[in-house]
Amino acid sequence: MSKVIKGGTIVTADLVYEADVLVENGRIAEIGKNLKGDEVLDATGCYVMPGGIDPHTHMEMPFMGTYSAENFESGTRAALAGGTTMIVDFALPQPGQGLLDAIRMWDNKSTAANCDYSFHMAVTWWGEQVFDEMKDVTARGINTFKHFMAYKGALMVNDDELFASFQRVKELGGIPLVHAENGDVVADLQQKYLAEGNTGPEAHAYSRPPEVEGEAANRAIMIADMAGVPLYIVHVSCEQAHEAIRRARMQGKRVWGEPLIQHLTLDESEYFDKDWDHAARRVMSPPFRDQHHQDSLWNGLASGSLSVVATDHCAFTTDQKRYGVGDFTKIPNGTGGLEDRMPMLWTHGVSTGRLTMQEFVAVTSTNIAKILNVYPRKGAILEGADADIVVWDPEKEKTISVDTQQSIIDYNVFEGKHVKGLPRFTLTRGKVAVHDGEMRTEPGHGDFVKRPPNGPVNTALSTWKELTAPRKVERSGIPASGV
Ligand SMILES: NC(=O)NCCC(=O)O
Numbered sequence: 001m002s003k004v005i006k007g008g009t010i011v012t013a014d015l016v017y018e019a020d021v022l023v024e025n026g027r028i029a030e031i032g033k034n035l036k037g038d039e040v041l042d043a044t045g046c047y048v049m050p051g052g053i054d055p056h057t058h059m060e061m062p063f064m065g066t067y068s069a070e071n072f073e074s075g076t077r078a079a080l081a082g083g084t085t086m087i088v089d090f091a092l093p094q095p096g097q098g099l100l101d102a103i104r105m106w107d108n109k110s111t112a113a114n115c116d117y118s119f120h121m122a123v124t125w126w127g128e129q130v131f132d133e134m135k136d137v138t139a140r141g142i143n144t145f146k147h148f149m150a151y152k153g154a155l156m157v158n159d160d161e162l163f164a165s166f167q168r169v170k171e172l173g174g175i176p177l178v179h180a181e182n183g184d185v186v187a188d189l190q191q192k193y194l195a196e197g198n199t200g201p202e203a204h205a206y207s208r209p210p211e212v213e214g215e216a217a218n219r220a221i222m223i224a225d226m227a228g229v230p231l232y233i234v235h236v237s238c239e240q241a242h243e244a245i246r247r248a249r250m251q252g253k254r255v256w257g258e259p260l261i262q263h264l265t266l267d268e269s270e271y272f273d274k275d276w277d278h279a280a281r282r283v284m285s286p287p288f289r290d291q292h293h294q295d296s297l298w299n300g301l302a303s304g305s306l307s308v309v310a311t312d313h314c315a316f317t318t319d320q321k322r323y324g325v326g327d328f329t330k331i332p333n334g335t336g337g338l339e340d341r342m343p344m345l346w347t348h349g350v351s352t353g354r355l356t357m358q359e360f361v362a363v364t365s366t367n368i369a370k371i372l373n374v375y376p377r378k379g380a381i382l383e384g385a386d387a388d389i390v391v392w393d394p395e396k397e398k399t400i401s402v403d404t405q406q407s408i409i410d411y412n413v414f415e416g417k418h419v420k421g422l423p424r425f426t427l428t429r430g431k432v433a434v435h436d437g438e439m440r441t442e443p444g445h446g447d448f449v450k451r452p453p454n455g456p457v458n459t460a461l462s463t464w465k466e467l468t469a470p471r472k473v474e475r476s477g478i479p480a481s482g483v
């Protein structure tokens with residue numbers, strides 16, 4: 001059965017124009033005037049945009065002695081409610097566990113996904129098995145490899161492992177991702193604050209100052225450059241890390257930065273709340289910062305030095321957060337945001353004039369589709385593209401509340417925030433999953449999206465690195481050895 005989205009204004013990363021969109025067999029079949037279909041979705045007064053892509057989520061992730069509580073079913077339902085039609089989660093092997101084994105676990109977790117999804121592969125330890133299996137991982141359609149420079153004694157990898165892995169990723173035509181924080185310094189600062197009797201959630205922020213992030217971001221950039229591979233830095237939260245990315249990009253290095261909606265709209269004062277639960281629910285790494293850093297992130301999105309807005313949706317219940325009562329280092333790190341990313345970014349970005357509508361589409365969908373090498377199948381309103389579409393009503397408003405959210409977590413870090421700009425319809429490969437406030441999701445509808453290696457940026461960078469590689473100087477008449 002075909003559907004026609006009628007009477008709306010199409011907004012893409014570079015164009016705004018009025019047209020109808022015909023959807024057939026899960027794809028965009030035609031774009032034009034006066035189109036007809038079996039079912040009509042009235043988009044009058046709305047913007048018709050590519051569905052959002054959130055490239056940074058953690059569903060049921062084993063972490064800090066527990067599992068993040070959101071699962072693929074509830075997480076993708078929350079995503080669709082907020083206009084996001086694809087997520088990319090992290091297959092995370094425990095140290096010593098094989099990469100393919102971890103992918104099998106993530107395959108099992110994701111069977112009830114309501115929208116399309118893909119995986120990044122985390123490199124949490126280094127050895128021959130990891131080196132070998134990275135090739136099989138690439139063949140499975142995963143072209144991105146995540147490295148944690150923090151979480152010492154758990155997920156953290158050292159510089160020699162980072163360099164070895166980055167070189168392997170380069171060979172395979174993939175992209176390394178990094179969580180950039182200096183894990184050694186963080187571990188030391190954590191002990192210092194605990195020893196001083198600073199055990200509350202605010203000490204989480206004290207132990208992770210912007211400098212630990214700026215230093216690690218800069219180090220990762222230099223290591224990637226020496227390995228000859230592009231680099232994607234997740235959850236950029238501060239000017240120090242942004243500065244390193246800006247500088248690198250100005251030097252022609254291929255680096256992308258990903259701020260989160262939480263860092264853009266929530267600040268460090270959350271950690272000073274007298275209510276322990278309130279503060280602990282907002283503990284994540286890197287922590288929320290002050291307005292100076294928030295302005296830097298917004299300016300980076302407007303100027304193009306930062307490319308993607310994500311959520312790092314890694315949601316723990318209040319009971320799980322309470323593992324850290326009396327010792328902030330035991331509070332599971334992570335916050336939610338999937339459902340609210342697009343409405344919050346529209347409200348605080350487009351409605352305030354910090355972002356154009358086209359920039360909104362670029363940073364929520366199109367840029368990451370290109371980086372992940374799935375454009376224009378995803379991230380585009382074009383004939384032949386997957387019909388992952390959000391019909392965005394700029395007049396629809398709500399106050400964010402745990403009582404009305406799709407996420408299964410017992411709180412929302414954006415509780416009480418008013419948003420204006422919400423989906424009227426969300427389509428996932430042609431299926432209407434959100435229909436004017438009513439959820440019509442179908443667990444299991446979501447497909448795994450394979451992402452091939454050797455995207456255009458990999459090819460360009462490899463060509464340049466080859467052209468400028470150090471070369472042996474051929475000499476004639478070499479003098480006899482002096483020995
Ligand atoms: N960000 C965070 O605090 N938790 C999720 C894991 C990670 O991305 O570091």
Ligand SMILES: [Zn+2]
Binds near residue numbers: 234
């Ligand atoms: Zn991280």
Ligand SMILES: [Zn+2]
Binds near residue numbers: 056057058312314
């Ligand atoms: Zn994360």
